[in-house]
Amino acid sequence: MRRVLVVGGGLAGTAAALDLADAGVSVELVEARPRLGGAACSYRRGELTVDNGQHVFLRCCEAYRWFLERVRAADLVEIQPRLSIPVLGPRGMRGRLYRDRLPAPLHLARALSVYPHVPAGQRLAAARAMLAMRRLDPSDPEVDRRSFGEWLEARGQSAAALEGLWELIGKATLNASAAQASLALAAKVFRTGLLSAAGASDLGYARVPLGDIHDRAAGEALRDAGVRVLPRTRVRAVALGGEGIEAFYAGGSRRADAVVLAVPHDVAARLVPAAAGADASRFVRLGASPIVNVHLRYDRRVTDLPFAAGVGTPVEWVFDRTAAAGCGGQYLAVSLPAATRVVDWPVEEFRRVFPGAVAELFPAARRAWLVEFFVTRERSATFLGAPGTAALRPGPRTGSPRVFLAGAWTATGWPATMEGAVRSGRAAAEALLNGPLV
Incomplete structure (x- = not known):
């Protein structure tokens, strides 16, 4: 095996590329976005560094903790010495x-x-x-x-x-x-x-923007391992031939002996070559589930809690991301998982509901000035783990020894989490390295 192309620079693709490179394989990684990290990345919005979503992990997430060590970012996260989740409700119930x-x-x-x-x-x-x-x-x-x-x-x-x-x-x-x-x-x-x-x-979370871990640290680890990273390269099609694979993108193509498709399930359904013998049509039946984040930046601190859950309130989870965002006052991110009911709300409806709901949980917010308010939506944040899902999730292998699959949507046994993503990438790398072409 001379060269492998990894399509997708999220956690699955990065994990696969690192394992392959560590085994001595020549690896190129292409990513459609300008940054690595996939659904667990960061971007700039004015003065703020904003995480694409609020991602936490548990002490039992061994694969993700391996990833942190491998990209030399274990010191950028915090793991509770003992599980403790404040759960807040209306009228001061705690x-x-x-x-x-x-x-x-x-x-x-x-x-x-x-x-x-x-x-x-x-x-x-x-x-x-x-x-x-x-x-x-x-x-x-x-x-x-x-x-x-x-x-x-x-x-x-x-x-x-x-x-x-x-x-x-x-x-x-x-x-x-x-x-x-x-x-x-x-x-x-x-x-x-x-x-x-x-x-x-025991709960773990990033003390820094997710991009510091999944883009900057991961990118450095990939380069140190000899992986060539090509951002802003969106693969449009993959062709399978007797001598290898060819991936086509706007303005050119890449050839390799094998490919790891570490992309969302709907994208994989389009990219898997028919000759690979995979029933890619079933991937789209996994569906999608949205996540909405409501962002509130105040001119002063309104809570000392690093995070909290809510019951009997629109505020389902709230995270203090002030230090990570690099701003003054206090910046809170409210996370609304499985947000089908509210994903299409206009921003004005979120503004009508959430400042008051946050103030009910944190009364100090009533005396603070709301400096900034915005909403981010991930309409297809994860696959929908509905009953019968297991039969739709493929393993890393396809019918071709040159085409492999990775992503939190594949058959990891886990829901769509950072842990599942890393496990899938490592499983794809292992399957490739143990295949007949190596």
């Missing part, structure tokens, strides 16, 4: 999801026993459902064909428990409501992230 020193699954028992966002009479039922989740097998096709919401209803979970606990965690990790989500993907999140080990759920 709770906290946290773990104590007990082993799993008892490490969450104390927090659930006093958690105010689930009524006292329903907390035991919620704990029982959490334990029942441990007995589910995420790889079972029957589990994948059921909806998370249906399973919760069968276990007597009330609307209050659904909003105050299950949706709080599920929507943020699955980018789907419980009614929309595959039970298998939900089981993966809750079993691995909350129930497998006491420290698995």
Whole structure:
């Protein structure tokens, strides 16, 4: 194997390129955007450095933590010494999801026993459902064909428990409501992230703009590994021949012995050559789920919390990104996962709702001046992890030993997360390196 072309400079493509280069393969990486990072990047907006979305990870995310080490960016993130999520509600209601020193699954028992966002009479039922989740097998096709919401209803979970606990965690990790989500993907999140080990759920987040990690640090690591990076190069088609592949873009083409298509599923459906023998038409059936971010910049600090979740409020998750954005006052980013209901709202509707909702959670905002307000929308932020999704997600191999697939939408067993993206890239590299052409 002389040369591999990686199409896509998100986490999946970068991880694949690094593994291939580390194995001695000559790698070129092409990316349509001017920057690396894919859906986890940053850009400038006036005085602010804005993240494309609010991305967190857990201590159990071993592949993403490998990525941080590999691009020499582990010191740019913060991982909680012990899980602690402030959960805010209207009229000053405050709770906290946290773990104590007990082993799993008892490490969450104390927090659930006093958690105010689930009524006292329903907390035991919620704990029982959490334990029942441990007995589910995420790889079972029957589990994948059921909806998370249906399973919760069968276990007597009330609307209050659904909003105050299950949706709080599920929507943020699955980018789907419980009614929309595959039970298998939900089981993966809750079993691995909350129930497998006491420290698995400790939350990690970037202290800097995501671009500092996924673009700058990743780009330096790629160049140091000998990978040639070609930004602003949008591949329009890939042809498969007896001697290799040829990727066509505006103004030229690239030839290689093999290609890793680390692109979104709808793009992969167009680029996979018919001769590769993959049923690429099924990829588009994965659908898409949107994420909306509402950005509020104040002239002064309105909260000391680095992040918080919300219940009974339009503010589902809120992150303090002041230091990362490089601004004065305080800059809060409100993240709305699975945002189908609001993705088409005009900005004026967001402005009508969210400053007041934030002020209800953080009363100091009532005395602050809102310096800047804007909304960003990712209409196709992730695939939709609906029931039956597993049958639509391909592995890294196609019918050709020259064409490989990567991306958080492929069959990683994880929902569309940074962890899944890195796992997919490494799986594609491994499949290629173990293939007949090497």
